[in-house]
Amino acid sequence: MDAAIEVADLRKTYRGRGTGEVRAVDGVSFRVERGEFFGILGPNGAGKTTTLEIVEGLRKPDSGTVRLLGLSPWPHSPELTGRLGVQLQASAFFEFLTAREQIETFAQLYGASKARAAEMLELVGLTEHANVRCEKLSGGQQQRLSIACALVGDPELVFLDEPTAALDPQARRNLWDLMRSINAEGRTVVLTTHYMEEAEALCDRVAIMDAGKIRAVDSPAGFVRSLDAPTKVTVAAGQLSGERVQALAAGEPWTADEAAVVFETRDPRKLLTELASDGALDGLAVRTANLEDVFLHVTGREWRA
Amino acid sequence: MSLDTAEARTERAERAGGRAYLSLFKALGRGWIRDRSQIFFTILLPLMFMVLLASVFGSGDTAASRIVAVGDVAVLEGADEGEFTVTEAADLDAALAMLREGDADAAVVQDGSTVRIYPSGTSSTSGAIAEGRLSALVDDVNVEVLSAAAPGEPVLATEVEEADGGALQPIQYLAPGILAWGVAISGVFGAAGTIVDWKRDKLLRRLRLTPASVRTFLGAKVSVNLVVALGQTAVFLTVAALGFGLRLSAWTWFAAPLVLLGTLAFLAIGVVIGGIAQTSPAAAGLSNLVTMPMAFVSGAFYPLALSPQWVQWISYASPMRYLNEALQSVVVYGEPPSAVLPQIGFLAAFAAVVAFVSWKTFKFDEL
């Protein structure tokens, strides 16, 4: 079976009047297996949307090749597009239609039933707003409607460009659950996001993208593991004498200020046991390395989402 | 909710193919109907123009001429009822001031056997009419005097009859022009505005990722515009006929294909504009820049025969001229479609060339 997505050496340079040249995508290659949940993580302007648009077939790359489900996205073919579900970063709706009319129109384009349209509306929690005109929906509701439109055609491969960007925390969690269930049904999902914790919570594999290039691809756990960073253990200051801190650190780095002592340890289990026996657990915080540290490590820059 | 089998998918895609056009037509048509500004531009604006122009051009020829008599003007005593409304002025200066301000159509002074007429320069048409009526009145009086003096002599007298059961009423002349203009603005503004909207709201990008082809979508969009043009024509001609006394010929139905053809040409112009403009105000401005001169040189509002030669030359490039001519021929003069074949040919050629240009220059990447 073909991979869900195979992308080789994509390049795209925007030449705008006055703006000069922007190398939005600069030699991007990756492969997504069927059923995988794949994330593209990167800051504003990294080239995520441009990459996705090329992969979907909306933009022609300057060079490079794309295969989706073994087919080329260019030129347009109903055989392929009928198997894709797409949510674009900017919601796109028919003017003056209600949410229901909107999704029913999309349903018809994909040959899906009205019942399916209603089901999708329910799935994203918009049944109550079915008769509201699209332009009167809130930003987050529009986002959800747009996702419902992406799913109405029962796609094998789903592209979601920053689907949670305009959502409140509750709606974001709900959407996470929804995305997990979509993926659990066997659909391949490609997600772009700014949010580390989103990528960490959802993705089988994450591509870290910056300045038009994919810097690294791995599973979130794999990233953290390969980073091989020490665990940071923090306790409130004043519970340990200077000598005791030295002893506990056992040669590993530590820092202290008036508020807290921070140990960086490779053996958190031993350190924590000792701290417990000292009774010095006030203000205890344990922080293992996460994608943020990975981003810093991979790009040499602080995360600034 | 679960993944379909391959067969179910194929079957679904086949069903979608046939229905895509209809569902897009429905979605776009609904959007059109709910957009009040569209209704205003396509239906109400041309009607408003008709009311306005009909009252501007329609007055003057049937209404009584407004005459200022300076001193005693004996000749006016022989005038027919309703032909003149006479006011009196103390002196010529006061009378001329009234003319300048448009309060009268002509001033008249009788100096013994000389009747001096001062037609208005401010409203020259009604001034000319007043002048004509006054001269005719003088002639009538002379004829009476002569035949009284020499009863045996034959005297020539003129009598003006309205030809064609009444001259071409202004509405007969104006209605096709205003209709052509209405079709032109809804086509040009509609297409240009739509494309700029698509650039902004990315709808076409989203639709390109559905199984429906761009061609199906554009076809549905053009169909909506064509249906709108037909509706616009029907409403306009009905109101013109019932409310303004436009007499429709037996060939009036042929206005339908003419309007459809014209709409295609104007849509193509709008697409070119929409390709250039990046914002709605820019699209509206450019559309104005194109439709205004096109209307002025088309003969829609002012007879081409009375226009300067250079305007007549430019008018050959205006598709509105041909639509206007063709509509006038079939709707007003009742000529058969074969009489407007040249106009049809030009409109078709114009639509084809502009459509080709817009297709070639259009940057789909921007949508």
Ligand SMILES: Nc1ncnc2c1ncn2[C@@H]1O[C@H](COP(=O)(O)OP(=O)(O)OP(=O)(O)O)[C@@H](O)[C@H]1O
């Ligand atoms: N249509 C365009 N014309 C010119 N430059 C563009 C265009 N679209 C994007 N760019 C530029 O290309 C670069 C990548 O943009 P892109 O939208 O792909 O980034 P992104 O990773 O999706 O960012 P975000 O997180 O803000 O959505 C940016 O520098 C942007 O300014």
Ligand SMILES: [Mg+2]
């Ligand atoms: Mg983006």
